[in-house]
Amino acid sequence: MSLPLNPPVKPMLARPVKKIPDSGGLLFEPKWDGFRCLVFRDGDELTLQSRSGKSLNRYFPEVIEQLKASLPERIVLDGELVVARDGHLDFDALSERIHPADSRVQLLAKETPAVFVAFDLLALGDESLVDEPTSGRRVRLEKLATEGIRLTPATTDADVARSWFELFEGAGLDGVIGKPLDEPYSPGKRIMFKYKHSRTADCVLAGLRWHIDGEPGEMVGSFQLGLFDEKGVLHHVGVVGSFPVTRRRELAEELKPLITEGEHPWLGDATVEGQRLPGGINRWRSTEQPWVPLRPERVVEVAYEHTEGGHPGRFRHTAQFLRWRPDREASSCGYTQLDEVARYDLDAVFRGEVVRLD
Incomplete structure (x- = not known):
């Protein structure tokens, strides 16, 4: 050229x-x-x-x-x-x-x-x-x-x-x-x-990954987040992964009591067809990504921009940790809390028309 x-x-x-x-x-x-x-x-x-x-x-x-x-x-x-x-x-x-x-x-x-x-x-x-x-x-x-x-x-x-x-x-x-x-x-x-756009949601903390710069059990790399659909199925919706090093070490100790080798909604016979699960093989990964199951008891409030993938959806980008929600039961964390966006005609966007679809 x-x-x-x-x-x-x-x-x-x-x-x-x-x-x-x-x-x-x-x-x-x-x-x-x-x-x-x-x-x-x-x-x-x-x-x-x-x-x-x-x-x-x-x-x-x-x-x-x-x-x-x-x-x-x-x-x-x-x-x-x-x-x-x-x-x-x-x-x-x-x-x-x-x-x-x-x-x-x-x-x-x-x-x-x-x-x-x-x-x-x-x-x-x-x-x-x-x-x-x-x-x-x-x-x-x-x-x-x-x-x-x-x-x-x-x-x-x-x-x-x-x-x-x-x-x-x-x-x-x-x-x-x-x-x-x-x-x-x-x-x-x-x-x-x-x-x-920025929104918040209360999610189930159902798993974690250890940080790649430490030994397993030393530092938390990311949270694995879940939301329940209308049938009570827990779907993996995204991750939270931005913590200071000191906080990663603290979280590793804090969350150890939740680590489980027993029944878990994302493992074995508990899974169902169409369920979103963490760590699976896709077009970006040829091998499964290891993660550690946690008893799905704790609730974390996160900030997210928007969702994708239809229903059940997932967070489009990595979510941001806001705070723990000890006042919420994990079973109450469902998709219904996510904002429903009104449909809008894409062709109208090109015309710059500000007219909402019925």
Whole structure:
């Protein structure tokens, strides 16, 4: 390639902020729940670059075909790869696209096709735009809009951004991004702001993993969290894994009395079909991950952003420890406490329409 910017280029990043500000100076965009992707096109050569700098080309042949048919001959874009199902973003389906077998890749390209959503223009022709302010880059990006290029909606109105934050989650998006209007594109730097959903849930502590930097029984690496469904089945919903070293050692001693070799809802004959269990083999792991069963008696309150995987679901990211809940019975920790998000039309997101579905 012979572009003003050639891969790999580190994408500009965002730092978390709790509240969308009233003051001006920001361009707000929906935060897409997909794979960050930079697109480099130089004639017939096109590269999909991941956030880490690796090529995604072999996993998304349909996206390459689509972009070659719609993009200018020489261009560099920043954006997101997403998969939509039934008018809703589906991160599970997107993750399944990363598969070692070419036959599987080709099949999924037809069954769950991905699309590229553009939200920044870094170069066009022989011109680099990284030194241009966000406002100027956005204007240039909008001039490229065609039927074949999906552009993220954008606004400078904080009230509209707050409406997006509340409603667009129903289409599978997970917050709002704020870009300083006067800032250039700064690869690898946290120039932007991200406003993400945060919620709490009381979960059953049903297992743990020992920390890899210590001997078994010395330091806790992570908690294995569970929630009961409407049939009383305990499902593994995620982990908590961020503790100071001193606290990891304290937890190892504190939780030892709960370690059990007897009956457990995630072991042996107690398990049922469709139950989410910890440590299993999946497309990311070829071997089972060891974990230690605990009597499911203690309750921990955690913070989480959102869930995925349908019903029964799981936490999308690692949860954060908040506090113990000695006032709660483990049996009371069910999926019913999780927020139900109102459905929202994904196509309306692209149009920037703030209209809730019935």
